[in-house]
Amino acid sequence: MFDSYARNIDYLRVSVTNRCNLRCKYCMPEEGIEDLGHDNILSLEEIAHLVRVAARIGIQKVRLTGGEPLVRRNITKLIADIAQIPKINDIAITTNGMLFADMAEELKAAGLTRVNFSLDSLDEDKFKYITSRGNLSEVVRSISKALELGMVPIKINTVVMKGINDDEILDFVELAQKMPLHIRFIEFMPVGDIPFYKADRVVTVSEIRERIEQKYELYKGANVQGNGPAKSYQIRGGMGSVGFISAMSDHFCGECNRIRMTADGKLRSCLFGKQEFNVKLALQNHASDEIIAELFSKAIREKPNRHHMNEGWGADNKRKMYQIGG
Ligand code: SAM
Numbered sequence: 472m473f474d475s476y477a478r479n480i481d482y483l484r485v486s487v488t489n490r491c492n493l494r495c496k497y498c499m500p501e502e503g504i505e506d507l508g509h510d511n512i513l514s515l516e517e518i519a520h521l522v523r524v525a526a527r528i529g530i531q532k533v534r535l536t537g538g539e540p541l542v543r544r545n546i547t548k549l550i551a552d553i554a555q556i557p558k559i560n561d562i563a564i565t566t567n568g569m570l571f572a573d574m575a576e577e578l579k580a581a582g583l584t585r586v587n588f589s590l591d592s593l594d595e596d597k598f599k600y601i602t603s604r605g606n607l608s609e610v611v612r613s614i615s616k617a618l619e620l621g622m623v624p625i626k627i628n629t630v631v632m633k634g635i636n637d638d639e640i641l642d643f644v645e646l647a648q649k650m651p652l653h654i655r656f657i658e659f660m661p662v663g664d665i666p667f668y669k670a671d672r673v674v675t676v677s678e679i680r681e682r683i684e685q686k687y688e689l690y691k692g693a694n695v696q697g698n699g700p701a702k703s704y705q706i707r708g709g710m711g712s713v714g715f716i717s718a719m720s721d722h723f724c725g726e727c728n729r730i731r732m733t734a735d736g737k738l739r740s741c742l743f744g745k746q747e748f749n750v751k752l753a754l755q756n757h758a759s760d761e762i763i764a765e766l767f768s769k770a771i772r773e774k775p776n777r778h779h780m781n782e783g784w785g786a787d788n789k790r791k792m793y794q795i796g797g
């Protein structure tokens with residue numbers, strides 16, 4: 472379905488939980504988060520039902536995110552149910568990689584096609600510092616497992632923060648040179664009221680790119696894996712690619728093809744927007760599939776042409792990244 476700015480919206484990102492087994496400093500407070508409570512989150516059956524309705528109005532790709540999607544019990548069953556929906560041809564997850572290795576085979580058998588890992592440091596101690604409780608070797612094991620199972624393309628999301636991990640930019644590029652991994656450097660964003668965000672911790676994508684090009688030659692090649700917000704490039708002589716996601720300094724709204732659904736059942740047509748459509752309430756009121764489809768269509772029709780986070784929308788946004796799904 473096309474929105475009012477002629478963008479074809481065929482991609483639904485579903486946050487399946489707010490909970491997470493990590494506490495990345497830029498995302499979640501150390502003490503954890505308010506529990507939404509069983510009655511306030513969408514059940515797995517409700518999620519599958521809503522995806523089925525969304526497929527009727529043109530959604531073809533689904534990504535499960537969170538919080539950490541793999542901490543949601545019976546996630547494999549949800550993937551299997553979504554895989555049965557005829558018009559859905561791509562089911563992906565975004566994960567921190569802590570639990571993926573041991574679940575990978577069952578996830579793939581259920582119908583998971585692709586996986587994005589979030590990884591901000593290749594140094595064990597720094598990784599632990601950023602995530603508060605993560606274990607780098609588990610994430611490495613998960614990435615190896617995804618490679619072994621051929622779940623390509625494998626993308627790695629790296630949020631770059633000045634003075635924290637910006638000294639590792641070239642190490643990540645080296646990884647993409649040696650392995651078929653697609654590293655996407657993400658600009659640090661002021662989402663919600665996370666106190667760790669500071670403007671002087673932001674490294675713009677043009678600065679990241681400049682640092683890379685002092686050592687590596689980047690070019691637009693056939694092996695570049697795209698269709699998302701990243702501007703991606705191959706590295707001369709490399710197996711993978713590097714991409715840049717700049718929500719702030721160079722927004723990518725013109726190519727945005729997605730809407731989002733939160734774990735508590737709200738449709739959001741923009742990551743940084745405020746408008747939400749309550750599909751959980753519609754289900755509680757026993758709304759017909761036609762009415763729910765109309766809510767999806769309305770969310771798409773009313774999708775804004777671009778976000779206005781640079782003008783201050785981000786800071787007063789009530790929801791944090793883990794409540795929307797990134
Ligand atoms: N737990 C999963 C993970 O970490 O991959 C999925 C959810 S997480 C909220 C999705 C993505 O949002 C991650 O890649 C994370 O790095 C990114 N993210 C969270 N807070 C961010 C921020 N303030 N700025 C930029 N990216 C952020």
Ligand code: SF4
Nearest residue numbers: 491493495498538567
């Ligand atoms: Fe958890 Fe992902 Fe947020 Fe890190 S970025 S705290 S892994 S939801």
